[in-house]
Amino acid sequence: AAPGPLAGMNALVTSGPTYEAIDPVRFIGNRSSGKQGHAIAAALAAAGASTTLVSGPTAEPDPAGCKVIHIESASEMLAAAQGALPADIAICAAAVADWRPAQLANQKMKKREGGEPPRIELATNPDILATLSAPGPQRPRLVIGFAAETERVAEFAQAKRRKKQCDWILANDVSPATGTFGGAENEVHFITASGAESWPRLTKRALATRLVDRIAQHFGKSVA
Numbered sequence: 001a002a003p004g005p006l007a008g009m010n011a012l013v014t015s016g017p018t019y020e021a022i023d024p025v026r027f028i029g030n031r032s033s034g035k036q037g038h039a040i041a042a043a044l045a046a047a048g049a050s051t052t053l054v055s056g057p058t059a060e061p062d063p064a065g066c067k068v069i070h071i072e073s074a075s076e077m078l079a080a081a082q083g084a085l086p087a088d089i090a091i092c093a094a095a096v097a098d099w100r101p102a103q104l105a106n107q108k109m110k111k112r113e114g115g116e117p118p119r120i121e122l123a124t125n126p127d128i129l130a131t132l133s134a135p136g137p138q139r140p141r142l143v144i145g146f147a148a149e150t151e152r153v154a155e156f157a158q159a160k161r162r163k164k165q166c167d168w169i170l171a172n173d174v175s176p177a178t179g180t181f182g183g184a185e186n187e188v189h190f191i192t193a194s195g196a197e198s199w200p201r202l203t204k205r206a207l208a209t210r211l212v213d214r215i216a217q218h219f220g221k222s223v224a
């Protein structure tokens with residue numbers, strides 16, 4: 001790993017969407033470009049952390065200096081994330097599908113002339129952020145999540161932080177007018193146990209750098 005304020009530390013980042021297979025050709029998924037998660041992984045690696053990026057399917061290139069594990073489903077993402085432990089820092093930026101089809105069809109489901117559409121029963125996916133945040137010997141020292149809200153953003157995000165037991169949350173307003181989804185910029189509230197700060201509108205890259213500076217500060221490492 002590169003020299004830098006986070007040299008000697010291990011970091012884990014999740015990014016992108018998950019795809020939950022219905023059959024060999026169809027899936028349920030979330031919209032996520034992976035831009036923010038990938039930018040965070042790149043910034044952690046540039047700051048010297050040994051960084052594992054667990055990524056769902058995205059159009060983003062693998063960031064320099066990271067170990068990248070490509071997965072598709074939430075279950076695979078959880079297994080890869082747990083396999084990357086122990087880590088000092090975990091950042092969950094992935095847009096994980098909340099549900100998956102309860103049964104996976106082994107063959108492509110056929111359309112039948114005049115037939116009823118299939119009914120897809122759903123099962124609940126594991127919550128990767130909550131799982132990593134749960135107290136235990138493997139818990140990373142600093143666990144960070146994201147929250148996308150459309151109203152009362154800071155308040156709902158603080159409640160989410162407590163519920164998931166993570167340390168920090170970056171909360172953004174994803175109302176359609178903000179253009180955050182798939183865009184190059186992000187505007188977040190930075191939520192910790194001691195309160196909320198509003199960060200200015202930043203490119204996703206600049207936000208990643210600011211977050212990594214904050215992490216270095218948290219661990220008492222100087223930022224060059």
Ligand code: C5P
Nearest residue numbers: 092093094096126127128129145146147
């Ligand atoms: O509950 P919600 O989806 O709003 O929480 C968002 C945060 O939780 C993000 O950090 C996301 O990466 C994480 N998450 C997760 N696994 C899930 C659902 C969300 O890691 N199944």
